[in-house]
Amino acid sequence: MQMNDSQRIPASREKVWAALNDPEVLKQCIPGCQSLESSGPNEMTATVVFKVGPVKATFGGKVTLSDLDPPNSYRISGEGSGGVAGFAKGGASVRLESQSPDVTVLHYDVQAQIGGKLAQLGARLIDSTARKLAGEFFESFATVVGGPAEPAEQVSGGGKSWLKRLTGAT
Amino acid sequence: MNDMTPTRDQRAAALEGMGCKRKRVEDIRFTQGKGNYVDDVKLPGMLHGDFVRSPHPHARVKKIDDSEALKVPGVLAVITAETLKTVNLAWMPTLAGDVQMVLADGKVLFQNQEVAFVVATDRYAADDGINKVVVEYEPLPPLVDPFKSMDPDAPVLREDLAGKTAGAHGPRKHHNHIFEWTVGDRELTDAAFKKADVTIKEMISYHRTHPSPLETCQCVCSFDKIKGELTIWGTFQAPHVIRTVVSLIAKLPEQKIHVIAPDIGGGFGNKVGAYPGYICAAVASIVTGKPVKWVEDRIENLTATSFARDYHMTTEIAATRDGKVTGLRVHVLADHGAFDACADPSKWPAGFFNIVTGSYDFPTAHLAVDGVYTNKAPGGVAYRCSFRVTEAAYCIERAMDILAQKLGMDPAELRLKNFIKPEQFPYHSALGWEYDSGDYHTAMRKMMETTNYAALRKEQAEKRAAFKRGETREIMGLGVSFFTEIVGAGPSKNCDILGIAMFDSCEIRLHPTGTGIARMGTKSQGQGHETTWAQIIATEIGIPADNIQVEEGNTDTAPYGLGTYGSRSTPVAGAAIAMAARKIKAKAQMIAAYKLEVHEDDLEWDIDGFRVKGLPERFLSMKDICWAAYNSVPPGMEPGLEAVSYYDPPNMTYPFGAYLCVMDIDVDTGVYKVRRFYALDDCGTRINPMIIEGQVHGGLTEAFAIAMGQEIRYDEAGNVVTGSFMDFFMPTAVETPHWETDFTVTPSPHHPIGAKGVGESPNVGGVPAFSNAVNDAFSFLGSTHIQMPHDYWRNWKAAKELGAVA
Numbered sequence: 019m020q021m022n023d024s025q026r027i028p029a030s031r032e033k034v035w036a037a038l039n040d041p042e043v044l045k046q047c048i049p050g051c052q053s054l055e056s057s058g059p060n061e062m063t064a065t066v067v068f069k070v071g072p073v074k075a076t077f078g079g080k081v082t083l084s085d086l087d088p089p090n091s092y093r094i095s096g097e098g099s100g101g102v103a104g105f106a107k108g109g110a111s112v113r114l115e116s117q118s119p120d121v122t123v124l125h126y127d128v129q130a131q132i133g134g135k136l137a138q139l140g141a142r143l144i145d146s147t148a149r150k151l152a153g154e155f156f157e158s159f160a161t162v163v164g165g166p167a168e169p170a171e172q173v174s175g176g177g178k179s180w181l182k183r184l185t186g187a188t
Numbered sequence: 189m190n191d192m193t194p195t196r197d198q199r200a201a202a203l204e205g206m207g208c209k210r211k212r213v214e215d216i217r218f219t220q221g222k223g224n225y226v227d228d229v230k231l232p233g234m235l236h237g238d239f240v241r242s243p244h245p246h247a248r249v250k251k252i253d254d255s256e257a258l259k260v261p262g263v264l265a266v267i268t269a270e271t272l273k274t275v276n277l278a279w280m281p282t283l284a285g286d287v288q289m290v291l292a293d294g295k296v297l298f299q300n301q302e303v304a305f306v307v308a309t310d311r312y313a314a315d316d317g318i319n320k321v322v323v324e325y326e327p328l329p330p331l332v333d334p335f336k337s338m339d340p341d342a343p344v345l346r347e348d349l350a351g352k353t354a355g356a357h358g359p360r361k362h363h364n365h366i367f368e369w370t371v372g373d374r375e376l377t378d379a380a381f382k383k384a385d386v387t388i389k390e391m392i393s394y395h396r397t398h399p400s401p402l403e404t405c406q407c408v409c410s411f412d413k414i415k416g417e418l419t420i421w422g423t424f425q426a427p428h429v430i431r432t433v434v435s436l437i438a439k440l441p442e443q444k445i446h447v448i449a450p451d452i453g454g455g456f457g458n459k460v461g462a463y464p465g466y467i468c469a470a471v472a473s474i475v476t477g478k479p480v481k482w483v484e485d486r487i488e489n490l491t492a493t494s495f496a497r498d499y500h501m502t503t504e505i506a507a508t509r510d511g512k513v514t515g516l517r518v519h520v521l522a523d524h525g526a527f528d529a530c531a532d533p534s535k536w537p538a539g540f541f542n543i544v545t546g547s548y549d550f551p552t553a554h555l556a557v558d559g560v561y562t563n564k565a566p567g568g569v570a571y572r573c574s575f576r577v578t579e580a581a582y583c584i585e586r587a588m589d590i591l592a593q594k595l596g597m598d599p600a601e602l603r604l605k606n607f608i609k610p611e612q613f614p615y616h617s618a619l620g621w622e623y624d625s626g627d628y629h630t631a632m633r634k635m636m637e638t639t640n641y642a643a644l645r646k647e648q649a650e651k652r653a654a655f656k657r658g659e660t661r662e663i664m665g666l667g668v669s670f671f672t673e674i675v676g677a678g679p680s681k682n683c684d685i686l687g688i689a690m691f692d693s694c695e696i697r698l699h700p701t702g703t704g705i706a707r708m709g710t711k712s713q714g715q716g717h718e719t720t721w722a723q724i725i726a727t728e729i730g731i732p733a734d735n736i737q738v739e740e741g742n743t744d745t746a747p748y749g750l751g752t753y754g755s756r757s758t759p760v761a762g763a764a765i766a767m768a769a770r771k772i773k774a775k776a777q778m779i780a781a782y783k784l785e786v787h788e789d790d791l792e793w794d795i796d797g798f799r800v801k802g803l804p805e806r807f808l809s810m811k812d813i814c815w816a817a818y819n820s821v822p823p824g825m826e827p828g829l830e831a832v833s834y835y836d837p838p839n840m841t842y843p844f845g846a847y848l849c850v851m852d853i854d855v856d857t858g859v860y861k862v863r864r865f866y867a868l869d870d871c872g873t874r875i876n877p878m879i880i881e882g883q884v885h886g887g888l889t890e891a892f893a894i895a896m897g898q899e900i901r902y903d904e905a906g907n908v909v910t911g912s913f914m915d916f917f918m919p920t921a922v923e924t925p926h927w928e929t930d931f932t933v934t935p936s937p938h939h940p941i942g943a944k945g946v947g948e949s950p951n952v953g954g955v956p957a958f959s960n961a962v963n964d965a966f967s968f969l970g971s972t973h974i975q976m977p978h979d980y981w982r983n984w985k986a987a988k989e990l991g992a993v994a
């Protein structure tokens with residue numbers, strides 16, 4: 019599964035960069051995140067409740083930051099196991115582009131792979147779920163970092179559930 | 189005689205014997221929810237077991253930690269391979285001569301493989317326990333594509349086979365190779381291809397699918413420590429084989445094992461094999477001293493117990509310019525998954541795939557099959573077909589259409605030109621079978637006349653012209669299929685399972701009041717045996733079918749039999765019934781002669797009793813003979829009226845049929861409509877036409893499912909992505925087309941009642957009919973072969989690739 023998109027955040031690039039490296043901010047923004055703690059330089063352990071279609075599971079795993087180029091870009095990758103529900107691994111390359119002193123555009127390029135029951139039952143829902151989760155993350159991130167002033171500009175798939183998107187209901 | 193005396197016709201009708209559309213007696217309980225299935229078995233103190241399964245298709249198992257699981261209220265035990273090693277049961281033999289892990293031993297080789305068995309006081313606690321078992325895996329690269337399995341750098345799947353260059357069926361060429369099986373004359377066939385005017389070559393895939401019975405696989409095991417006896421209730425298509433297998437691998441004396449197969453909610457081949465669930469439930473019962481139940485859920489059934497097909501058949505036909513076939517060459521790459529657990533007779537690693545010459549008179553043929561391991565579930569069962577026969581029928585029927593297209597001939601005409609002729613039977617095929625009987629031309633012509641085939645072709649030509657003019661976006665396909673099956677495994681000379689000859693059996697006991705019970709080595713999973721078996725007896729010995737109780741599935745009371753699969757029940761057990769009945773009839777004749785005070789030779793059989801030749805009023809009914817058998821037998825004769833027959837068939841039977849599917853496909857959406865489906869079956873003597881019709885409806889519906897969408901699909905990472913009915917196509921009444929059925933009757937010359945078997949024919953003949961219809965629809969746009977399954981999306985994709993959709 020791959021996706022790329024970008025998000026406009028009403029804050030300076032330095033502020034966005036600092037937030038991207040702050041476990042507290044990440045914890046607040048990752049959908050379903052129950053804990054996120056620093057476990058070493060550029061390494062965190064996380065517990066996330068993840069739900070795809072009929073499968074819901076608590077994932078425990080490791081989050082690593084690499085290829086750091088402050089305040090321009092890094093790569094965030096993670097690997098987690100949800101026990102009988104399966105496993106997930108993936109990463110995102112994140113690049114910050116300063117549009118003005120108070121506005122930063124965050125570009126992201128995500129690759130993810132899932133396995134186990136999640137993949138069996140949720141295969142057809144993975145794309146839409148991943149887009150929805152990414153949307154939720156960056157929406158919260160923009161709010162936490164830049165305040166609730168502006169609505170998200172580009173959140174593909176966000177807002178509507180997969181069912182509503184399939185049926186076209188609003 | 190007065191007016192109330194029934195006529196001969198009335199007497200015959202009262203028996204409800206062969207040929208009668210007798211209503212299914214078992215349906216009284218099935219339609220009222222009164223069936224008794226394995227999950228209805230509830231014993232005092234019964235425990236429940238369920239599996240921890242691997243999320244990975246290929247990984248090393250580093251550690252299994254059950255400490256938290258054992259703290260879950262209700263969880264009593266967690267069984268792992270280490271536990272099973274103490275009783276030497278971590279691995280079990282497969283029917284195909286391989287071995288299979290019962291629980292992951294160091295490695296997992298397919299997604300959802302059984303890793304640990306959690307035993308608890310109820311199913312909920314077992315599930316909670318499963319969530320608390322922590323398994324540490326080290327993922328290994330998965331091997332998903334069978335075509336890459338024998339690459340030099342392909343991952344080693346079966347470390348247990350390291351260094352073993354000989355498999356159960358000859359040498360192994362590679363660490364992921366299982367067997368190579370060849371039949372036919374290679375030189376003669378190569379020569380035929382060199383001389384041929386026309387040849388075709390196509391890789392025809394028959395995708396992996398699953399029998400998916402509505403009732404999943406399940407069992408209850410109860411070990412009595414005092415008596416040392418193990419009782420197993422299970423969804424078994426072959427209860428006696430299970431008893432013998434359990435005895436051999438668990439080292440329990442066979443007389444101390446009681447196997448009971450109660451009502452079964454569909455099998456279709458899925459319930460032939462022995463699964464880890466059975467072994468684990470038995471071990472858990474022995475360990476805990478309590479009965480243990482194991483019931484698969486839907487995902488487990490689809491992803492872990494036996495799949496079907498997964499044959500990739502590179503097929504070549506040589507022919508003359510005017511359309512006479514001169515040679516057939518087939519190479520099959522067979523994906524067997526992680527363990528070779530195919531349920532075939534022992535000597536047949538690719539089943540009876542050498543029926544691939546089909547209904548045609550091929551002077552020469554050569555076949556090679558390579559079986560390979562991949563990181564997929566084991567299996568390879570005959571899903572509503574005899575062993576690999578539906579793969580063979582699909583292969584040849586698709587290839588004949590491809591040849592017709594290349595020659596510019598009508599596919600029906602090409603078939604008529606190459607059929608084995610009636611006078612050639614018994615016919616020896618180039619790949620070694622002796623076809624018992626057939627009249628293919630008559631069946632084909634009847635199909636063509638009834639459906640007005642010529643008019644349909646004309647309509648198709650007009651529609652194609654209209655399509656090209658841009659007047660319609662719909663294309664029309666005619667799917668012709670003419671199949672020959674090989675069923676009724678089988679003669680002891682070439683068929684056995686674990687060394688046991690594939691006979692079958694029947695024991696009939698008649699009671700003093702003119703009723704009786706028949707016990708069988710077969711086991712119905714919905715086929716209607718309780719109805720049809722009684723009909724054979726009714727006709728053979730003149731006792732009304734309603735007065736015959738049929739009992740199957742209890743190994744303590746039933747005579748040993750090899751079970752029900754591969755359309756073998758009627759060809760083998762049906763014959764055993766007739767032979768047992770004839771033994772009874774012979775004794776009855778002696779009793780009648782004694783009672784009527786004549787010589788046996790002076791008696792003649794008359795529907796429901798014996799009559800003195802020339803003296804019609806001197807008659808003794810079977811009912812009266814039954815009473816006499818317990819009351820006044822001739823001096824020196826033992827009382828009673830019972831017989832048992834173990835029937836070893838002299839040959840297989842060869843049912844055949846002519847099918848036509850008329851389909852319309854909208855190229856812009858890929859949506860297809862089955863406008864008409866006509867199925868003519870020749871299964872020899874017809875025992876119950878209504879049951880035959882029902883079997884044909886069911887088999888066609890499964891064929892429709894398989895051809896048009898049903899698939900077990902793996903993604904590149906080895907995940908099963910069709911593991912539930914959300915993604916695995918299971919047609920309901922909404923999707924299922926209307927079926928037209930028809931028949932001809934060409935009895936089997938070697939079967940006591942001439943019957944051949946029918947339950948699987950519609951699946952064997954149906955799949956090529958659907959696929960040929962789709963392929964025929966697209967052929968005028970330039971395609972030669974489109975792989976199954978033909979769901980809407982793939983149809984649309986085909987249209988797009990052929991340039992019919994912008």
